[in-house]
Amino acid sequence: MFLNKDYFQNDAIFLAKDLLGKILVREINGKKILCKIVETEAYIGPEDKACHAYNNKRTKRTEAMFLEGGCTYVYMIYGMYNCLNIVANKKDKPEAVLIRAVEPLNELEYLKKNRNIKSKKRYDLTNGPGKLCKALKIDKKLNKYDLCKNKKLFILDSKDKKIEIVEAKRINIEYAEEYKYKLWRFYIKGNKFVSKI
Template sequence: MKKLDSAFYNRADVVKIAKELIGKVLITHFGEVITSGRIVETEAYAGAIDRASHAYNNRRTNRTEVIFQAGGVAYVYLVYGIHQLFNVVTNQKDTPHAILVRALDPIHGINTMLERTGKHRADYTLTKGPGNVSKALGITTRHTGVSLLGDEIYIADDDFVVAKKDIIATPRIGIDYAGEDAKLPYRFILKDNPNVSGKKSQNA
C-alpha cells in the first residue's frame, strides 16, 4: 500500500483528482487504533469560481484559511452543529480547491467504527454519507490542517483498479444555493456500491 504523495494533491484539476480518489483507501492511525475504508464517493469544489465552495470569490475566513494552503492537508468543518466533514485540500498555495469524501467501503477496524458511531451492526450506513465517514474514522474538526503526508490521516493506493465505466459523474448533493454551479458534474461515485449516499435518482 503506497501513501499518496504531494505530487498527487498539488495538481490543478480538482475534478480529475476527485475522480482519481475513487478506489483509494482513506486511513486513520490514532495511537494503536487503525481504521480504513475504500473511497467510493467524492465531490470536487473548485474554489474561487465555484459558488458551492466555502472559498467562492476567494472568501478567506478563520475557517476557510486552510483551503488556501498547498494541497495535501485536511479541511474538516462542522455542519448543523453535528456532522464533521472531511475534505482533501488540493492544488497550489492560494488556490482554494478541496474534495469532500462522502462515502467509504469499510476495510479495517470495523469494530472500532461501530463503537465510534454507536451502531450495533456493520450495515451500509456505517460509512455512508460524509458525517458518518468522519465519525467512523475518528476524524474531527481538530484535524483541520493535518498533513495527509503524515501517519495520522492519509490516503493510499493499494493497486485496486477501478474500471472507468464504473465511475459515474453526477451533480453534487445539497447545494441548491449554488445556482447553475449546482448542476456541475463534480460528484463521483463507484457504480452499484451500496455504501454510496444519496437517492437512487441521484446516482444514475
C-alpha cells in the same frame, strides 16, 4: 504506496475522480483502520458558487483551503457533523475534494462503537460525510493536517484500477445557482456504501 505532495497539486476534479478506490487510513489508539474511498465531490473556488472559498472568500474557517494541496479541510455542518475534505492544487488556489463516503475494510465493530449504533447494516456505517467522520473520529483537531506525514490520517494508492465512475450533481447545494448543475460528484458504480445514487 503513500501519495506524495506532487500528487495533491492536481486540480480538485482530477483528484475527486482519481481518489476513488484509494485507501483512506486512520490510525487511532494503535489501530490502523483502512477504508476504500467510494464517493467524492469536487469544489473549485473561487468561481464555484457552491464552494466555501467562492470569490476567494478567505476566513478563519476557509483558511485551510488556501494551503498547499495534500492538507485537510475539516469543518462542521448543522453544528454537529464534521466533514473531511482534501485540499487540492497549489497554495492560494482554493480547491478541495469532499470525501462523501468510504467502504470500511476492517475494524467494523470498532467503527460501530464510535458511531454508537447496533445496526447489522454495514452500509449505513460510513455512507455519508458526517457518518464517516464520526466512525473514524475525524474532527476539527485534524483540520489543516498534512496527509503526507503518513501518520494519524493518510491515503494509500490502490491496485484496484478496474472501477467504473459515475458523474452526478453534488448534494445539498441548491443555493449555488448554475453551479448546482455541475456533474462534480463522483462515485464507484455499484458500490453499496455510496450515500445517494
